[in-house]
Amino acid sequence: MRYLLIEDNETLARAVVDRLVLDGHVVDHAEDLATAADYTATTDYDLILLDIMLPDGDGRTFLAQRRSAKSRTPVIVLTARSEVSDRVGLLDLGADDYMVKPIDFSELEARCRAVLRRRGGEARNVISFGDLEFDSLAGTLKIDGSETSLRTRELRLFEIFINAPNQLFSKSKLVDRLFSYDEEASENAIEVYVGRLRRRLEGSNVSITTVRGLGYKLEQR
């Protein structure tokens, strides 16, 4: 998936970009509306993440322009402003969803997925590995022609693995990626989810192997 992040804060932008790249997305970063306009003129994005307060204008102006240009690219607004007064206005202006800073990345991922899924159909993100095909938007796993649906955290976990096959993930890294920080999550929970995923992967030539003491990785046998 190709994302455009419009955000003037360098640190925040880098963190968001890093996180999204980890999830296997291609992310362009524009620091202001002018740059964003240049990007959107030349590239089709699957999703735009838009900050409201930008050095050369208000994100809402950008929203309004996109809307009048009949652009169909979904937009999630990242705002530091009060959600009470801005919500109605943002959604009215054509934002598909919004998040209030500071952003919980798990929630951001969930919202991005929800928005993309709602826009549905045309945007597909199918990854093949070994003898399986994985559609991260639909959350389906096809092994040898038979399809199974993955539930939330299994889906997230599998996404993490399939975006970086053969890469070793420590349990603590996985906890960071899988749970928000306000959730009480132990590494045992990771073992539970990995166990479930393994059951799903039975019959395929792809498996999650345990590297004792270090973590897990997705491998083709």
Next chain:
Amino acid sequence: MRGLILSIGLIWLASLSSAFEVEDHAVFGDQDAGQVLRIISTADIAFFEPMILSYLESHPGVAVDYTVAGSSELMRALYDEGLSFDLAISSAMDLQTKLANDGQALRHSSDQTQDLPDWAVWNEMVFAFTQEPAAFVISNEAFADLPRPESRQQLITILRQNPEIFHGRVGTYDIRASGSGYLFATQDARTSDTYWRLTEVMGTLAPKLYCCTSDMIEDVASGKLAIAYNVLASYAEQSEHADAFTIILPSDFAIVMLRSMLIPKSSQDPELAAGFLDFVLGQTFPRGISPLLQSNSLEQANESALHRIRLGPGLLVYLDQFKNRSFLAEWENAILQE
């Protein structure tokens, strides 16, 4: 009309004499009645009796003491001697007016007085209750070949054209001796100049002057007079010899004298007097039911030709000594040409 024998000029002189002169006196009703209504009047007992009797019928507990006096005697009794009477009845309108004007009468106002015609009341003190027109009385025999005089002007013409018939046979009041005559003459003179011309014409015909209406009527009836001028029509109508003469109310204007009543301030029982007064007025107005003598000719007369003498201060003018003197002088000048 004995009540009018005294001249107006005597009014002031009268104060010199000791007591007023009573002509007649009668008491009607229960002598021992608790209430006595004392009337002083210039009208004969016979004239007023029907009214009193009619009153007593409905008021049994009252006695009426009726005193007849001449109009100036009445004036003297009330004005100068301050005698007490409950009601004063007189045909001398000027004197009645003077009594009232000079504060000798009590005001009276009742439902009965509200409905009176304007001419019949003055200042709620003087109330008229009969109308006495002054008429020509002509001898039928003397006028057999002559046209009937309907107005003063016609009378003047007839007198002028027939001096041989009328010489010494024209009669009228001696206004120096008769209050009524004076009243008629002054009102005549006030109303029209014709009066003076008529008086002058009469003056040329050696007129006979009378103190009283009744004498004039008698003389016309007997043929001594061919015509009498300013005769009280009601009396003439009453005459036994009424067929011998004709009564004519002049069509130019007929002077109407009003007989009137007032309650003297000396009244000892003003309420009783007021009751009687209302009774008389009730019998008189509306016209026609009064038991009193009324002139028939008045009924037939043209209302616009009736010249009712107006009660009021105007009448005082002729009581003024200067006016009186100059009027009499002028009259004498006209009537006494020999």
Next chain:
Amino acid sequence: MSGPRTTGSIRQRLLVLLLLGAAVIAVLLYLVVQSVARQIAQESQDNILAASAISILDSTRVKGGELSIDLPYSALSMLGSVTDERAFYAIRLNDGFLSGYEDLPVSGDYGGAATAFRSATYLGEDIRIASTRRSFSTDEGQALLEISVAQTLAGMNRTLARITRISLLVGFGFFVLSALMALFIARSTIRPLHRLTESVSRRGPSDLRPVAAPVPSEMAPLVLSLNKLMARLQYSLTRSEDFIAEAAHRVRTPLAILRTQAEITLRRVEKPENRQAVREMIRAIDESSRTAGQLLDHAMVTFRTDSLSREDVALHALVQDTVDRLGPLSELKEVSIETARLDEAVVPGDAILLQNALHNLLDNAIKYASRNCRVTVSLARSPSQATITVSDTGPGFPDGGSVKLLDRFARGDNAGSVVGSGLGLTIVKEIVLAHGGEMELKNNEEGGACVVLSFPLA
């Protein structure tokens, strides 16, 4: 809100002043009409008396060296012509009595005029006397003839009584008319004020446009000040909103950066105890940011409830919308959120606040519900109210739902590590109360918390 202190009513003051004025003028009118009419009546009587006296004088001539007085009939008859008056006269020559009423009071002071008038009492009645005089040459030399004519005042008094009655009526009538006009004036004077009041109070809470309708010039300063005040209010409102937004931005942005940095750090840290420390830091940041957010939300709620707008809000759409929006979050938390019953209900209120309340409530429910539990939202409509029930299958409120939970910063015992400021329910409660509704916290019989919000229908 208590009413402003008042110092009487303008209308009443105006009315009282106008009525007082009218009363004074009415009394003056009465007095003036009375005195003028009296004077005229007196003058007309004097004129008649004078005419009478002069006519007598005019009838006097010297005949053969002697005075001859031919009293005209009209001289006295004119006196009784209108009303029955008693009339008196006296003719005096060189102060000697000639004719008439000898004891009639003598004339008043001529004072240079041809006629002298005086009032006196004669024969027990009030009279008015007019006298006039002229000198004649007679045989006995110059003689001064004086004519006095007098009349009682019965008619005059009747006329005066009538005049008094009429002038009283005129005065009273004037007063009544003035009173009516005063009422009308007071009313129409106040009307523009009423209209202004109406046009201002009819406005919606956020309508701060200047008053544009024309007003009488006297009210222009008031309207000008009002408009200035509203402009200032508008400005400060805008500023308040801006301020809250700005504050949110200022607080959240550094927190966001901080959190991001912490997260990046966490990826690099391997040691479990260090990782734990960073995690706690992130959690603390989350909590601060949430508290800041809710504080700002609370400020916004307070600000908006002060002048609550009352537009029709479709609660069912709002509930559905909020549930939809929380979908990703609940999915993330493995909490299922569903709408059980959704009646159509429209209540008057502020959509943003209601949405905030609902969002807070559901956010709370998702947050405190344990994994795999279910949050059920329903909207039921009765003839008089709309009831939103949010219940979950979680552990329920401690103490079965206590009022304390609603106090600012109070948190349930089971909050544990869950990030939440405790302001959430307070905000909800304030919003519900502002809408004239009620809020109830309880635990379901089969376990789990239940919050019931009820709003009166329009």
